[in-house]
Amino acid sequence: MRRSPVPVAVALLLTGHLSAVSRAADPPKPPVKMTAQEDHKRMLELLKIKEIRRGADGNPKSANAANLDESKANPYPDLPDPLVMKDGTKVTAALWAKRRAEIIEDFDREVYGRVPKNTPKVKWEVTATEKQTVGDVPVVAKKLVGHVDNSAYPLVTVDIQLTLTTPADAKGPVPVIMEFGFNFGGKGPAPKAGGPPSWQQQVLAKGWGYAIITPTSVQADNGAGLTTGIIGLCNRGQPRAVDDWGALRAWAWGASRALDHFETDPAVDAKRVGIEGLSRYGKAAIVTMAYDERFAIGFIGSSGAGGAKLHRRDYGEKVENVAGTGEYHWMAGNYIKYAGPLTAKDLPVDAHELVALCAPRPVLISVGSLQVEGGWIDARGMFMAGVAAEPVYKLLGKKGLGTSEFPAQETALTDGEIAFRQHAGGHTTGPNWPTFLKFADRYLKEPAAPKPPTADK
Template identity: 30%
Template sequence: MNKSIVAALSVVMTACNLSNGSVDDLPLVYDRENSADTFPVIDLPPFDSLPVVRHLPDPFLWADGSGRSVDFNDWERHRSEILQRLWHYETGVKPVASPDSIDARIMADTLFVDVHERGEVLTLKSPIRYPEGEGPFPLVIGMGFPTGSLPEELFLDNGIAVMPFVFPQVMSHTQIRGEEPINRLYPENTDIGAYSAWPWGVSRLIDALEKIGDESRIDLTHIAVTGCSFAGKMALFSGAMDERITLTIAQEPGGGGVNAWRVSETLGNVERVHNTNYAWFLESMKQFGDTNVSLLPVDHHEVAALIAPRALLLLGNTDYEWLADESGYVSANAAREVWKTFGIASRMGYSIEGNHMHCQLPESQYPEVEAFVKRYLLGIDSIDTNVTRAPMFADVNWRKWTPWVQSED
């Protein structure tokens, strides 16, 4: 286990109810895929027993009704409860793969991963492009492409290796349930949505890098994920479900990504529960469509918050109504309250900008992306990552959705 992580975790064990004045002493990365997997199973009521919650759910509220806690020591338990709701009501449970089920090798700068389960083998492969030098190098895993839809020079020119997650190797964009590659390993889980299946695949790439060790020339404490549009959601869910990912950059993820279902339901021609792509989610989530959205026990400010205390940058684009960036703005601010509560608000930022093509990063957002990359992948702590830019939504009252918010700034 990396010594810096051990030191950070020892701080976490004694930290309590941190104020906004305490920064950078909470871990930016963990050495486990999911540190929240040891907590008890919570009650997950059936649809007809769910209470109406019209505002965005409080991420600090306990599932058993015993109150709320903003103590950082309790955050992993909160993460466990949010994940359980997310998996049960939206995406299906992300499968677990034991380290013993993974074989890994690198040949000609290509990573090969064999995942063994019940006599079946699923092979993933991803080429790695390295910058000049010996390494070890930070790494960005792009959804579909080596750097998602972000310019490669933002990474390679900064000494960061790049690698695609070739998602059809796990599940196609338009999945046919029971016929996808991952279904061979877990035939009992054919109901899961792509947003649990794809993060599973990203996690297996990280497993393989861990198994290979120094031969990979990758710094396992500085891994990022990024993607745009449906792949922006893919990056967001991957970062939310694997704590070995230091930085998540979700570009124009739209509905089903950072956008809150409840807020989107009040907007126009946007992606909502009733009209999203159900290859990505459980078919049973359809029951929360239209006015039933207030029965959903989880919302997507909590998906973003699952990444805390690690780093997250959200990028929006107001030129496309379908992306519903007003909903993303509300949800991003609600999620950011988690980082603010722990005194690490600079680890979570958002930038919403129009006048550019979908998935084409405008020059005005280059400095914001580069700031997050340099601070959280290269460790340049002096760089300012306080990014909350969405001037077009200055008059939107996001607080009306979050009566549980304590801060005033």
């Protein structure tokens, strides 16, 4: 009697080929396409929230105009204590690492979102190397692309755009200031005739280098892009969970991958790399500084809500604005809860603890004037966060702002590791670059050469 033939599927299973056939038969699904409004609504449904409170209006003539009255600005004056553990234990210097981990967990879960444990590797490629002159300084300008491994999900491609410019006559590795910004071929926009030198020229004048990373090459700056970019790649084109990372953490991740590359570049002293950004990129800069302890110094420009401004302040932009359809993608989905039914008072952390996570490293908080930049950014709210972070710096043997009195415009507070200056201009870090570079010189200047050993007598 003849035996029945073994079914093909069984034979494939026995030979270990069934999974390969299945994968071939089921190609990866393309990224889910949604508008920001659709994705925001989906997140509300996941959180079981019907609606959130309306954000403040930047138009002062609006019936819902943002508050600019200091007497009404602090409805929730009590801030979480960064020096008390969850179990009530008072934090000592020896316990700070443990307390730091607790604070990061709260920011991960409720504010900025969690970075996946196994993010794809990045392979850096130098696509161009040019000898240029910036101002009157000869430089070597490199264009780089960080190719993110997408073998697990080929339908999303992420190529991080970065430029690195260093003095051509440098005798060794130099400090580098990296900016979140747009790529101008390494040179930056030409300064106006008769105006001050560009920030790039000011950096080069110190013998340092600079880099510019393009955040949107890492992750799009909108909710519709959350199923692409590095977030979409890690999620294989699917929408986020409520505690997944948002764009700010994604941009910070990109900056950290750039620093990985700098650690391999002989032109860069990777232990003396600073991070700078303005506005939403100021938010990204302080998030980068807080999470990646390898960055030596931070220059945080007009970062406002979601950055160095206290969430508990009702002045200018509010939690409700950041949680809305235009900005929610910066944050974890869980953050939306604090715009309804919860409030900023219910947040387990606030911006002073974000500043504290930078300790003991130096950070300068920069802002423009109320008259020109306006009150949306909330200069005082960022200053107050710096003041409230001071106990952590002191615990670690460093200095803070040294005062709780809001300084006069153009008064630089730079004696401690937390620094602050409000310039007379608008939404820019431009007027504060000289102050920052003088401040940074204290930490990034060339280390003194070791003294030769004294011969034994």
